[in-house]
Amino acid sequence: MNFFKNLFNSPKPKEKKETSIDFKNLPLDQIFVEKFIDKNGKFLYCTSLQEVTVNLENIAKENSWNSIVCTDNDLVKLVKALNINITDNFDDSTPVFVGCEHLIAENGSILFSSNQLKEHKISNLSENFIVYATTSQLVKSKGESLTGIKSRYQGNIPSNISAIKDYNPGSKSEDFMNYGNTNSKNLYLLLFEDL
Template identity: 45%
Template sequence: MSSLFRKFFGTSGDEADNDKKNDVKSPYAPDTSLPIDEQFTMHFKNNGGKFIYCENLNEVSENFENILAENDWFEKEVICFDSKLFKLLEENRLSPDGNNDKATFFLTSCENLVADEGSILFSSNQLKHFKPNELPTNMIVFATTSQITGTKGDGLRRIKNAHEKNYPTNITTIKYFEEVKEQDFLHYGSCHKNLYLLLLEDL
């Protein structure tokens, strides 16, 4: 297993000492001393995201089924545009062609995971022409550890390099994964999602 979960399963004495030395930093400054996988995990969870680490594809299938069971989504309408994910639905007798207005959840891949803000970067490759607020509030996102980037700028450069001849449109990030009780300027105009992330280790 990578360093992904160290922060959540305890630290050694040396790590604790290092943490104390870093206490003098501003609480508002991003902690760039952490590996980007730990940065992403910490910020994503702080944003309200539900994070599920998977070591292999069998665990992806098992955890997807667990999400369906937890929410009673087995016989609900689903939207999924990514044919690579259809197998997850077929295994659970679900169709990807749900009605957009009636679908209970949206199953999708993503472009990148942004470590310094715990957000997920999407494009028309995943969302088609839809805006986030036009898709179901409940989302299940499949991604891999190799898709984690340090910043949004890094993610945009990856998209440009990967799609030089067919650059996608509708590039957007989703950052807030729980409803804000009191609206503030940081959340103004944003769209929150009840989001599960199935993160497959591929490094």
């Protein structure tokens, strides 16, 4: 009888203590970065376009990428300095170098539209993304990002608005609200200081 009593009254394993961060008092960029990194995003802060190019080259070398998908003419200029083949045909295996609409601080996600991804669904694209964004694209919430899109593109709102919320493609979400969401990507963020 003592054996069962000890078995059922045994102490429970201690749970990991999460460090509590007071996000109310942090600047917007720091909130975003904390949440982005917590979701396994890879973050590189850049203060010049030369730094963006160097970081892009290092990412390509680290992953042995010989080609990259890039459809943005301004971003193509950054890639042309490197020894990487550039294509404008999205597929499920070639890494994507793309801009974004907004960086959402409340959950560390990145919002895209048809201006970046054309008609392609995020889930049908490569597992590997490199995103170029500026600090002026940081917003507090999803609502603020959608309001920003509405005001920026008055009368011509882009379609295919979607977000990448998880940066660990191998992870399984237990959140019921994310059931079937396959937008997880191995994502590098090149954040350029423009303010």
